[in-house]
Amino acid sequence: MSESNHNADFYNDNDDYVPYVPIKQRRLEKLHKYAKQRRVVDPTPKEENEEESTAPGTRTNVSLLDQAVENRKNNLIPEKTEEEKRLEEEKRIEEAQARHKALVSVQEAAAGVHYTEPMKTSWQPPRFVREQSEAEHEIVRKKYHIIVEGENPVPPLNNFRDMKFPQPILDYLKEKKIMKPTPIQTQGLPVALSGRDMIGIAFTGSGKTLAFSLPLLMLALEAEVRLPLTRGEGPVGMIICPSRELARQTYENLCQMAECLEKDGFPPLRALLCIGGIDMREQGDVLTRGIHMVVATPGRLMDMLTKKKFNLDICKYLCMDEADRMIDMGFEEDVRNIMSYFKSQRQTLLFSATMPKKIQDFALSALVKPLVVNVGRAGAANLDVIQEVEYVKQEAKMVYLLECLQKTPPPVLVFAENKNDVDDIHEYLLLKGVEAVAIHGGKSQDEREFAIRSFKTFKKDVLVATDVASKGLDFAEIQHVINYDMPKEIEDYVHRIGRTGRSGKTGIATTFINQHCSEQIRLDLKHLLREAKQRVPPFLAAMEDPSEKYGLSGGCTFCGGLGHRINECPKLEQQRRQQMSGIMSGRNAGGGGGNDF
Incomplete structure (x- = not known):
């Protein structure tokens, strides 16, 4: 018997022997098997299959896409209205923009530190005010159109x-x-003096600076004594201020009040101005x-x-003036x-004239039982300003x-973009x-x-400026x-x-507008003029308004504009572009740098 015949007899007698199949053939057989399984129609009767079905009307042998088309034809799935589609889109954008990181320091977040009670100070309202009921306090608030939200509100004081405050003040x-x-001082000063965290919202020229400067001065005086x-x-x-000019103005006001106290025998209080563009060595004495x-x-x-x-x-x-800019993307x-x-x-105190609800919600993560x-309304125009819009x-x-x-x-103030x-x-x-004279970020x-x-x-009649001079700066006697x-x-x-129109005075604002302005900003302006009961020029009144067309109201939840919704928000779009350019520049440069204002 030859050797080959002997091997063949051995393999035939061995029951465990599996003949070798090349890998290519095994793959082809597997593909063929899967193809056959997909072509097989489920033989189970319809009655039994219905019990196992996860949703009424579904069939295992028909794709979900085909079933959805068939159901729509049979009106089982109603078509969404244009308004429902827009609202769903806005909700998706809002969810995408939601920020889950709390506005606290990294160390506190890492250690799990969470403050539950507000700061305590030695200040308290006069006894006769403390003995008044909350209903009496609410009468004062209604008189000055003050709205307070939060636990255990501090009573307002209109004197x-x-x-x-000390007599020199x-x-x-x-x-x-x-x-x-002023109304914001009537409620804001007692809140700040009592040590409570606060978000203060009031129209421009309403005296917000005094509402957070005086409590800081009193705190510093108490600490020094x-x-x-x-x-x-x-x-x-x-x-903290968003611009150098606003920081200097706030610093000068603090210094003036500190000098008044010192002249009357109180201890000297030293303030440090910390802004870009100045030599900090000039204030070496304060640091020392x-x-x-x-x-x-x-x-x-x-x-x-x-x-x-x-x-x-x-x-x-810690106070942040124009706080919506501070907490906004980039800051x-x-x-x-x-x-x-x-x-x-x-x-922590946050103050601004414009603070959209979204920014307020985010800011609350940094505050303890805030008021x-x-x-x-946050973002509303000052009613003491006559607004004239001209094409x-x-x-x-x-x-x-x-x-x-x-x-x-x-004096007259001229703003350019x-x-x-x-x-x-x-x-x-x-x-x-x-x-x-002129001022912008490119000047020394x-x-x-x-x-x-x-x-x-x-000494000069006209100041021409970019928006660097638009926030918080207080110019006396500006009428236009x-x-x-x-x-x-x-x-x-x-x-x-x-x-203009500050501290109870009236003023005029003239705005040049034409087709170079975006449709969204023109609609926002149209709604703002209506809200302030100002004349709406014909070229704005004739604009088609989507909010009226679709019956949507409330404006944008991102920036607070009344003439558009969040899915058309120019500010959100600009932020996205900045974010993308920042990512790209970061990839190209391998890092980034800080900003000053």
């Missing part, structure tokens, strides 16, 4: 003397012709002797904290980084600007013999300060604001026109 206020508190600060200590409290108060912009503040020029070990008071991480330098709980003090062609703007300057006596336009307008006005700090100082002291360009966001418009 500075009842707020227990009362004299200072009287000298400034501030005889009684108890135990004087020495070298390397402080600050006790801090105010200990700082009571800091007024800063985020960029320079981060730089000083990183270099350990001072610390926030005993800082108990969120800066604010969180600044908060990481605090060593203990602090009282929301609202005077009027002016792009090429005719410069000439028409001269005519508009004749409406009122100086970009730096080049500011320079062009400034040069044109100088050629026409108008005493004008000395130029910016000279322009602001000349305009405030009435001209918007050479309509801003891209309605919030900026509200801030711009708020430079």
